Amino acid sequence: MTTTDWGATVAEAGTGQYADVNGLHLYYETHGAGRPLVLLHGGLGSGEMFGPVIGLLADAGHEVILPDLQGHGRTADIDRPFALEAMGDDIAALIRHLGHERIDVVGYSLGGGVAFFTAVKYPAKVGRLVMAAAHIRRDAIPPEMLAQQAQVSAAAAEFLKDTPMYELYQRVAPRPEDFGRLLDKIGESMAKDFDFSEEVRGLQVPTLIVAADADMAPPSHYVEIFKLLDGGLRDGGWSGEGRPKGGHALAILPGLTHYNLGASPLFAAVTVSFLDQ
Numbered sequence: 001m002t003t004t005d006w007g008a009t010v011a012e013a014g015t016g017q018y019a020d021v022n023g024l025h026l027y028y029e030t031h032g033a034g035r036p037l038v039l040l041h042g043g044l045g046s047g048e049m050f051g052p053v054i055g056l057l058a059d060a061g062h063e064v065i066l067p068d069l070q071g072h073g074r075t076a077d078i079d080r081p082f083a084l085e086a087m088g089d090d091i092a093a094l095i096r097h098l099g100h101e102r103i104d105v106v107g108y109s110l111g112g113g114v115a116f117f118t119a120v121k122y123p124a125k126v127g128r129l130v131m132a133a134a135h136i137r138r139d140a141i142p143p144e145m146l147a148q149q150a151q152v153s154a155a156a157a158e159f160l161k162d163t164p165m166y167e168l169y170q171r172v173a174p175r176p177e178d179f180g181r182l183l184d185k186i187g188e189s190m191a192k193d194f195d196f197s198e199e200v201r202g203l204q205v206p207t208l209i210v211a212a213d214a215d216m217a218p219p220s221h222y223v224e225i226f227k228l229l230d231g232g233l234r235d236g237g238w239s240g241e242g243r244p245k246g247g248h249a250l251a252i253l254p255g256l257t258h259y260n261l262g263a264s265p266l267f268a269a270v271t272v273s274f275l276d277q
Contacts, residue, residue, distance in 0.1 A: 016066075016074065021093035022086070027074035028067040028094065032058025037104040037275065038065045038091060038118075040111025042133075042262060043186055044165040046073025046172065049108075049262055056268040062275070065103075067094060069114060071182050076174040082189040084110075088117030095125050104275050106130040108262035116196070123204040130271050132210035133261050136196040136225055140217040152187035154180030200228040206247035208274040210267065212256035219252050226250040249274055 016029035047066030071077035107115025112134025211222040229248040
């Protein structure tokens with residue numbers, strides 16, 4: 001194990017494996033043993049983002065499977081746009097590759113959207129879903145953030161060279177020169193309007209919505225998502241009889257932001273509590 005200059009404890013390069021799925025040479029690592037879960041990282045990151053919480057999840061009796069999504073970390077990009085639906089296909093194919101009949105899927109930010117579409121498209125493959133720091137409408141985040149996202153392109157690569165994201169990419173990517181291409185694809189993806197409300201209403205697996213109290217979207221947005229799942233509409237009752245019938249839940253984590261939620265022990269704690277119910 002090593003520690004990066006931004007404080008995350010990570011596995012040494014070369015300890016992971018690759019699975020060939022959907023034309024993608026997908027890198028993944030496994031940590032711990034027990035009830036398996038797939039843990040999906042945020043944009044411009046990799047499974048290493050979860051360094052501070054991997055041990056907490058594994059020590060709670062879970063086998064933690066850490067893929068690097070398309071074009072991220074040690075997974076090289078392919079000639080395919082960035083789309084949550086396609087990356088959800090990749091994760092479903094990985095689950096099949098690993099021989100699991102059903103598995104819990106946990107995702108943060110970009111990974112939250114990928115986890116969401118894995119559950120939407122392949123409900124028989126997903127036991128429980130944890131969707132963290134992932135908004136379901138583009139207009140849920142403030143205009144100033146949308147303006148910042150509009151600047152994400154290869155032209156911004158030079159300004160990101162002193163960031164942990166760039167350092168990570170240069171250190172582990174199969175083709176470090178593809179960083180600008182990654183920025184272009186992420187920028188194009190974020191520029192598209194979306195509203196996944198109907199997909200949320202159709203979720204067939206128990207789902208935990210997680211957000212920081214100072215997330216990219218306001219807490220009210222994540223309450224809206226919970227309401228689409230029949231949550232927060234009535235008193236829960238002494239015996240929980242008024243809770244959402246699908247077993248859904250909501251957690252707003254105090255003192256956190258969109259950018260540090262995924263590495264927080266609070267995130268690990270609510271995730272384990274929900275998955276182990």
